[in-house]
Amino acid sequence: MSGHSNWPEWVYIGVVICLLAYVGAEAWNVERLVDHAPAEAEIIKVTGQQWFWTFEHADGTKEIGELHVKKGQPYKFEITAKDVNHAFNIHDYVVLQDAVVGRVNTVWFAPEQAGEYTIQCREYCGLLHYNMRATLYVEEN
Numbered sequence: 695m696s697g698h699s700n701w702p703e704w705v706y707i708g709v710v711i712c713l714l715a716y717v718g719a720e721a722w723n724v725e726r727l728v729d730h731a732p733a734e735a736e737i738i739k740v741t742g743q744q745w746f747w748t749f750e751h752a753d754g755t756k757e758i759g760e761l762h763v764k765k766g767q768p769y770k771f772e773i774t775a776k777d778v779n780h781a782f783n784i785h786d787y788v789v790l791q792d793a794v795v796g797r798v799n800t801v802w803f804a805p806e807q808a809g810e811y812t813i814q815c816r817e818y819c820g821l822l823h824y825n826m827r828a829t830l831y832v833e834e835n
């Protein structure tokens with residue numbers, strides 16, 4: 695027995711373990727929130743092609759160049775492309791996802807403010823890329 699006490703080291707190790715567990719749990723929670731749409735989310739199929747967006751609601755209704763949704767309702771976008779790659783972007787709602795040929799990417803959002811917002815293509819996809827826009831209409835529920 696050397697009269698040396700090592701409890702400060704154990705306290706230090708304990709604090710580090712607690713911090714790592716906390717950071718890990720937070721990261722897991724954020725990832726879960728970002729990746730997993732709520733169960734009641736309505737699915738909207740989004741197709742990008744030169745140079746417009748097409749939307750198909752769960753009931754089969756289709757829209758071209760505009761998308762009508764309800765305030766407060768969560769939506770899950772299933773995004774794909776027909777010809778070349780595009781990127782689906784609703785700037786005001788921080789929605790951004792690649793639209794890739796032959797594959798379906800998903801992203802979800804729940805609009806909180808009624809109004810009109812711009813949907814844009816964020817991947818250079820040819821001559822009229824700059825004009826590949828659509829309007830998002832968020833309506834009162």
Ligand SMILES: [Cu+2]
Nearest residue numbers: 815817819823
């Ligand atoms: Cu584009």
